[in-house]
Amino acid sequence: MFSTYVLRAVPCGVDKVRKMREAAQQQDRRLSGLREIKMDQKEKMSIILFSGELDKAIAAFILATTAASSNMDVTIYFTFWGLNVLKKTKLSITRAQNILQKMFNVFSTSKLPISKLNMFGLGPWMMKRLMKKSKMASLEDLMKIAKQLNVKYIACTTSCGVMGLNKENLIEDVDEFAGAMTYIEEARKSKVNLFI
């Protein structure tokens, strides 16, 4: 490659060589500029929170807050049972919901179970007690910290539609209501993608 350049350059004289060198230097500058822009951009992380269980939600929020503390842009996409984490009140029943949607919201509330040893609610109580005793941050604390660190919450509109939930049923911290494409757009730029 290089030799062809030299062969071509020699008969045309010094002027052409200088021009080529200038062009190469310009290219170099442009490249280093691009590299700097890339360095300035924050790394991204995105999490899909599909589960509505206390232990899984805690795991998601621990990772989200840790990444946000490391100067990463973090997005959590809440879908299906994950929406229970965002419910404002325990029962999210509205008049507009049909009987099946009402049943869903009665049996799957913001009072999150744990994925193992739930024992009709005794498990979460025991786990919260243990966590408090060992001074581990609770889900409420982690969610508060996540917002302070600008973690972005996206609620899935499809799941909201299926479960009959609207904006008023969910906490104000939700930044966006969007669909799968918004997640994909976010995820393709993310270095870390998790499904919990």
Added chain:
Amino acid sequence: MKPNKTLDCTGLFCPMPIINAKTEIEKINSGDIIEIIADDPGFEKDLPAWCKVTGHQFLEIKKEGAVLKGYVKKK
């Protein structure tokens, strides 16, 4: 080595020491040293990793029994 600020995270579990370190390091000047005291065993590996990601300079971790003292220089 004399730290400009000391942060006590004893008794706290992951990720609290890192989150607190993040909020506190924002309050000091570039080039200042922060001392972070923690007793979560994972902190020994977490602090250098956090420095690698954020670009702050990891200086050292001193072990005093179960207590870990980490030193970080702000970038």
